[in-house]
Amino acid sequence: MKHRVLVSRYRAACVACAAAVCAWLAVVSIPVASPAETSAAGASSPAAPVHAPRSPVSPALPTSPTSPTSPTSPTSPTSPTSPTSPTAPTSPTAPTSPTAPTAPTSSVSPAPSASPASTPPASAASAASAATPPPRHPPLSPDEAQRATHDALGLRVTYTHDVTRRLRVPAAAQRAYGERLQQALAADGLGDLAGEYVVLVDRAAAVQALFVYFRATASNAWLMIGASPVATGLPGTYDHFLTPLGVFEHTPANMDFRAEGTMNDNGIRGYGVRDMRIFDFGWVDGQRGWGKGGMSEMRFQMHATDPERLEPLLGIRHSKGCVRIPASLNVFIDRHDLLDADYDARVDAGKSFWVLHPGRDITPWAGRYVVVVDSARRTRPAWSPLPGRAAWARVPKGGDTAD
Template sequence: MVDPRRALLMRNAFAREVTRRLKVPAADQAAYGARLQAALAAKDLGGLAGEYVVLVDRSANVQALFIYFRATPADKWQMIGASPVATGRPGEFDHFITPLGVFEHTPDNMDFRAEGTMNQNGIRGYGKRDMRIFDLGWAEGERGWGKGGVSQMRFQMHATDPDRLEPLLGIRHSKGCVRIPASLNVFLDHHGILDAEYEALVASGRSLWVLHSDRQVTPWAGRYIVVVDSQRKTRPAWSPAPGSKAHAKIPAGGDNAD
């Protein structure tokens, strides 16, 4: 059996391979670890350990994704790395507020890959060709338009247009999904960070086209994406908002990509 403490070495791979990274202070790393544990415990998953978990803070003043790991339930969650994201921006038709909760990444909602084609506004909504779309199935999403309320939305985590929209990561800008950097998308995909159930199917003899043959799957693959809202009143220095140059690149209709 591989020593689970070696899972923390994934920090080195994250630092090498993910180009959009956030330097989260130790105190905030611990605080988010506690938020993660509380969210898991609320879903009777308080004993989860030995696998990576992705945590997203949808707070308008944070907009960040964190990868966590702990070897045993007695350990505290430790951060592997963090990156800026974009979650649902209210105020326009068909724009949902990204749902809160614990979401299982399962082949019951099979992932797929981006074709890299542009929409009518010249936006590659899923990013460049071959980016993986992590499909979390249907979820109850709070409508960010009209009188509000709740509707079903297709909840996904995916890359975005690398030239025009990736520079805007760090603010709410999606229609409800979680947009992530392309390099993070490749990192999650290549190492199978969220592929525990996909790999179980492969081990049973199934062939899954969505998985690359050259992937290097970690022994600690997980399956959960947890979304919280810290409701921070001010933006922390470690999660800066995109500047005016990024905003200037948004083309007409750029706010309507997934």
């Protein structure tokens, strides 16, 4: 019985629903337009609503009576951009993508194009640095030149008093080495260097000597202040270099330091007694004295050595590539400001350097260059004698390898 009642109620509901659908269709009375009419209407009046053609399945659409939003969905007909696409012409956003012309930023932004832009300044800087002349003392006036020469002659006397290991170089050899110094400076773009002290080293195995020179003006000949025996690089053992040739600038860019006076495993004070100054010229290319030779970087320095074991051997090669000098000469160069022109300039600018001795005698003629040459002399000059046999007796095994 209940089943019949439910069925009858279901039928009644279906009939009522069908009646409602029919009534809705009658009220809406959607006209049917051909595609041509639709496109014509869209072309003439873009705002005119576009109705979808009626289809046999359309009656199924109102399955949800609330879907009458579809009739008002003529908003969706406006979405067809084809009729309203007249707005598309306004989309000349493509043409207005002249923002794309701003995309030339993309053509500039890529690293390849940016790097060339950064490269020229670097090359220009390197060209500028290459064109920058090496530092030198400004030309002296006649009065300054006379005073500087007078001071240099006085320093020559001081050299004979303060430096214990000296060489008595004859006048002819003094002039010859002065000319050799001039040639080396000219080859390095310093042919007009004057008004400052210069240190010259002859690394020839038969000479092994250091000279201190000065001239007041470029028209003067170089005046020797003094000379002493040294030791340069001895090839034939691993990690031993030939002392490099050339002009080396002494500057705070390669900061000096002072010896601690400690001994190595062989009982050698490689840098000499405490407070001896190590004149540092930085990393340079040196010729290897072992194996097949060739070039490698080495730290080039000029310094004192063990005063008891190795200083008596000065005059023959026995360093690892540096220039070993007598302790008294080390003190002389240090105290008389001979190679501290760049240090003095920075002190005048407000810098301070602990390595500078507080009691040093500051000179306006301070220099900055050490020049190493090789005279290739094969015979020993009388003014540069070999060390005696007694000196070798003090050297322990491996003692000559300390730097």
